[in-house]
Amino acid sequence: MPYFDTASAAPLHPVARQALQASLDEGWADPARLYREGRRARLLLDAAREAAAEAVGCRPDELVFTPSGTHAVHSGMAGVLAGRRRVGGHLVVSAVEHSSVLHAAEVHAAGGGRVEEVPVDRFGRVSPSSYGELLGHSTALACLQSANHEVGTVQPVAEVADVCAAAGVPLLVDAAQSLGWGPVSGNWSVLCASAHKWGGPAGVGLLAVRKGVRFAPQGPADERESGRSPGFVNLPAVVAAAASLRAVRAEAEAESARLRILVDRLRRRVARLVPDVEVVGHPDLRLPHLVTFSCLYVDGETLLHGLDRAGYSVSSGSSCTSSTLTPSHVLRAMGVLSEGNVRVSLPAGTTAAEVNGFLEVLPGLVAGVREQLGAVEAVMAVDPEAESLELDTLGLRCPQPVIELARAIGRVPVGGTVTVLSDDEVARLDIPAWCAMRGQVYVGEAPRPAGTAYTVRRAV
Amino acid sequence: MPYFDTASAAPLHPVARQALQASLDEGWADPARLYREGRRARLLLDAAREAAAEAVGCRPDELVFTPSGTHAVHSGMAGVLAGRRRVGGHLVVSAVEHSSVLHAAEVHAAGGGRVEEVPVDRFGRVSPSSYGELLGHSTALACLQSANHEVGTVQPVAEVADVCAAAGVPLLVDAAQSLGWGPVSGNWSVLCASAHKWGGPAGVGLLAVRKGVRFAPQGPADERESGRSPGFVNLPAVVAAAASLRAVRAEAEAESARLRILVDRLRRRVARLVPDVEVVGHPDLRLPHLVTFSCLYVDGETLLHGLDRAGYSVSSGSSCTSSTLTPSHVLRAMGVLSEGNVRVSLPAGTTAAEVNGFLEVLPGLVAGVREQLGAVEAVMAVDPEAESLELDTLGLRCPQPVIELARAIGRVPVGGTVTVLSDDEVARLDIPAWCAMRGQVYVGEAPRPAGTAYTVRRAV
Structure with a gap:
């Protein structure tokens, strides 16, 4: 375990x-x-x-x-x-x-x-x-x-x-x-x-x-x-x-070299095996044993529970796993995606088999959470509904506002806008991050009587 | 040990x-x-x-x-x-x-x-x-x-x-x-x-x-x-x-009763075996395992070292065993003697043999320290030197000022006074305590350019 x-x-x-x-x-x-x-x-x-x-x-x-x-x-x-x-x-x-x-x-x-x-x-x-x-x-x-x-x-x-x-x-x-x-x-x-x-x-x-x-x-x-x-x-x-x-300290040099190889493998394989994932942190100037990544359209707490059931104990900076309902201040300061966030930090003695086991279960677990959340990729409609759409996601928590946005973006033409009204603090971080990952344009935010309106312009 | x-x-x-x-x-x-x-x-x-x-x-x-x-x-x-x-x-x-x-x-x-x-x-x-x-x-x-x-x-x-x-x-x-x-x-x-x-x-x-x-x-x-x-x-x-x-807690009642008997024994025997000792603290309303006493004309640190060499680890509230060179604030607040202070606190399981062993070595060690310090009882002179004497003990540390006082009291007649000039903070506590133990009258203290003058009237 x-x-x-x-x-x-x-x-x-x-x-x-x-x-x-x-x-x-x-x-x-x-x-x-x-x-x-x-x-x-x-x-x-x-x-x-x-x-x-x-x-x-x-x-x-x-x-x-x-x-x-x-x-x-x-x-x-x-x-x-x-x-x-x-x-x-x-x-x-x-x-x-x-x-x-x-x-x-x-x-x-x-x-x-x-x-x-x-x-x-x-x-x-x-x-x-x-x-x-x-x-x-x-x-x-x-x-x-x-x-x-x-x-x-x-x-x-x-x-x-x-x-x-x-x-x-x-x-x-x-x-x-x-x-x-x-x-x-x-x-x-x-x-x-x-x-x-x-x-x-x-x-x-x-x-x-x-x-x-x-x-x-x-x-x-x-x-x-x-x-x-x-x-x-x-x-x-x-x-x-x-x-x-x-x-x-006596073991540090050898163990550091060994774990660095395992973490390099995690960084590469996670990015390849899991769609819509952002591996965060510096690729080279980093601790030997630690890697963090965030998964679009994923609820961090559900993913952590799934990994725990599969036998893997990891941590998360997602808002839904914290008592404050705000994402990690670190991810926020970096301006990276926070939803579906997973931190893997390997103790000394971790084996390649353990890391491989983790890589085997992760893609299926992420896919399962996404399916459960109804996170389907947007269908880019041939015949858009309107130049601009507004989505009321008040009361919905991460990652739902981003999932709603992804579903709706195809309903406007290229050049059209989708505005997401959200009272989830995480949207401020994750909607721009989604835009960066999806090649869409983040226009900006505006306060509303209830929540904040985040506007995205469809670019692709 | x-x-x-x-x-x-x-x-x-x-x-x-x-x-x-x-x-x-x-x-x-x-x-x-x-x-x-x-x-x-x-x-x-x-x-x-x-x-x-x-x-x-x-x-x-x-x-x-x-x-x-x-x-x-x-x-x-x-x-x-x-x-x-x-x-x-x-x-x-x-x-x-x-x-x-x-x-x-x-x-x-x-x-x-x-x-x-x-x-x-x-x-x-x-x-x-x-x-x-x-x-x-x-x-x-x-x-x-x-x-x-x-x-x-x-x-x-x-x-x-x-x-x-x-x-x-x-x-x-x-x-x-x-x-x-x-x-x-x-x-x-x-x-x-x-x-x-x-x-x-x-x-x-x-x-x-x-x-x-x-x-x-x-x-x-x-x-x-x-x-x-x-x-x-x-x-x-x-x-x-x-x-x-x-x-x-499960052992407290039985152990408390057992240790209380040992401490009662310590309280009685210390007072009987060691001359000029003051057993302090409440005789009945007290913890079952702890007794404290102070020995006149004794340097607490020397006594502790002696007890340690004899195999007994005890503590002291004497000034000479503290880094501040002031006696325990507890003894000071009680107004009891602080010199030669020893606190004995028995751990669970202490045996009667261990307590008896302590009582065997203590009187000899106290006597040894007193001898080393030249603490001889005052000779009450038939022909007093003067109505009043002043002793300069500036620079001397506890218990020396009290020892000097004890030596000098016989050099004045009953009704005469001895004034001890001291810059040792402990004198303020131990000179009145000495008077109480010896049946002499403590007159009071007065500040001097260097140190404080403590005056004692010979009553017996």
């Missing part, structure tokens, strides 16, 4: 399990205490910190352990923003950061800070010059992920770090998706990561703050972890996190 | 270990995901929440898991203070709360809130009427521990909760030290606890917020754990925490 969602959480690495079990006996005491159990705990903590710092590429006294990657991001951003309050309240983040970064940015904005987002290209990549354009004298912090968690695109961290350094602005890197594959190169200032993404246990994040970065920990004082992460340190998990990071 | 510091951290309970290991295989996936690994994780999380809620005595949807007891306290206090901001910014805490509560109170005060401390008696106990006197129309929150972490005194939580309810003020209870022994009775509003205090794993706190309490989670948004605890949930540890809470 292949699990293909390692970007959400990786199964525990055998080394993590061993280290965790061993340190349950040795590492339960308070490392701040002077007696032997405390000293033993302190030794384990110091050794774990050294190992993790070596893997991150920083000094041990620059690194603290937090209860999660999310805590590392929240504490890291809050600490730098407060430490550089005198510089100003300007924060620059990429549009495709993890929600933990964007939610911390919202808090900063709610407190009077100014937040600007760096756009990405259609591959989900930022350009260093976009950072340069936004940085100013009042910029307290810039944030950039090392690689995107939804589409796998690798960001130009080193180049952006140089741009930031030239402007005197510290760069915080969310390395959650990439740290298991290798250190983050370049002159970053703050780095955050999460152990359960590389096969370490849950309950451990890393926060590295380079010496010289002004940092003022926020929240109630707590002397543990240099005052940067309150609460009793989860030592067995910390030991397991450090040991497994070292272990996955 | 007996470990007698379970109030800092308890060794892992066998049930916690079993549950942790079992759920490493079943509980690593994201419980928010729709596929089978996610559903399995969700089932484990729901079951753990039900078990923990039953042990706490609340509804499952009132309880969330946090990364530590400290996080539970910080989030719980911040959430209620923000949720009741319109009521006012008045916060009432006892003077002997855990540092996590006091540090959160400091943040509240720094943000413009008003914090008042409820005093305690010499046993470390608050009176419900003291809470009643402080509560007002602008009181947003009151906090009280279920039992004190340093001296074991049990607080009148149910009575204070009634006083708070009558005033319309929610009561937050820090139940970290007592939850393993039983549920907190009374009409509390918010409850916090920490799994590693009852033999659960590190990395898990509990935060229960009763329905109807206005609560506004602070910090960046995160939809996990009802929006009250950000970050990927540490599921194996959560499962182990819930399972071990249930297990220790």
